[in-house]
Amino acid sequence: MWWWGDPHIVNITCNKKKTQKVVGSARDMIAVTGQTRPYPPAMDTLELMRQVLWCTVSPPAGLCSGVAPLPGSCDSHTAAMAMFRDQEEAEAPQPLAPSLVMFTHCDRDIYSCSVPQQCPLCGQIPVSSWELEKAPVSIPNPFVNAHREKCSFVVRPTKGRFLGGYDGRSDLHVGITSSKGIVHHFNETGTHKDVTGWEQCVSVPLVPPDQYALIHQWDSYIEEFSRNEKWLPHRYNEKDHNCYMYALMFINSLLHLQEKKTFTKEEFTERFVLPRTRRASKYITLCHEVSQHYFYIVDHPRSDRRA
Known part of the structure; x- marks a missing residue:
């Protein structure tokens, strides 16, 4: 689990247009281009994301x-x-x-x-x-049913759902979906494959829909990755060897196979996760x-x- 606070990762342009209205599509796919804003080195990445969500879920000024x-x-x-x-x-x-x-x-x-x-x-x-x-x-x-999303990075509360009591301060959990919407994730009891329970998530698509070869091999890649001894239950550490690192290391392993630049935790969070969590936070505030x-x-x- 991790504390909370866009996109084709494996083949990916960043839309930096800003708007005051919450009207943009929550499922736009963006690419990995553009400069990363300075990242506070003193603050843990997951703690930063938790604070982003907590601050935005509270009614914004104005x-x-x-x-x-x-x-x-x-x-x-x-x-x-x-x-x-x-x-x-x-x-x-x-x-x-x-x-x-x-x-x-x-x-x-x-x-x-x-x-x-x-x-x-x-x-x-x-x-x-x-x-x-x-x-x-x-x-x-901005929320999707992860079991209908293929080859994506997905986020949900560890308990409950975003719409229906989430206060922005509770633990969050992440996973990777297969080509059939099965969610692979890692926690203190090891790796898991869920066919239910991820019906309301924030999603970051990782593969363009026309990358048929990669999608075809996706499930075998994640099955093999999950069998690595790194993901045995006793290796779990809530701080630095958790569900987020499981998902990020899988993404980086595919990028490495394609001889592409991999991401640090800070880079991936800043470019792909935070824009969507901010949008989701605004929506939660509006709904509340x-x-x-x-x-x-x-x-x-x-x-x-x-x-």
Whole structure:
């Protein structure tokens, strides 16, 4: 296990475009190119990732759960709030729903499980004033069923699931999927092959789908790798010979066979794991706030620029 905090590894361009909205595809495949940002040498890699997740799961600065009244509109806001809750009560969103939408109204970006009949800020019908850029956008779920992912690096909580109580401070576990979605992983009792239990994961695809020869041999590679005495139960060390090192050493063994540059723990984490864990953390925050308050609101970027 390891403490938590993009992608074809074996044949891989990095999209460095940044956005304030959580609307990018959670399953884009990126390559191993570009410069690595300076990495704090004094902090353990796994501890850094745990802190990344913990800090992001907490509501980020500038975002507000519920609704903040607009200047001079306290009474109208209260009425609109009551109207919104009454009309939505019959079909209230389920806690931590797996899908979200975002629409723009009153110069705010509003996240919810569905588009309400009235804007929770002003009580007006939001659809009547939509411009193209303000139309609803579906927020993709960054989590995948690892048993449907082939040849990937996957991450899940050691206990439970990301959506449904994960607080950003609990242990995480990683593994490598076979070409058939079987998850190979390593812990204090040795190596394992799971056909269930990894249904909600962060995934980093490792092989382009057109690399048929490598995919065909993938399962035999990981079976042989897992039989090495390095992965006997008594060799396990939670700090430096754990599930993360099992997965990374397997990836590096394939890169070595192809005479390609291998990765340090810091390089792999920075380039491929942290971008996806940050995206997942934002999604967890959105789901938590929407499940608690029906919606999650942030100032629209254009209104920030006008201010």
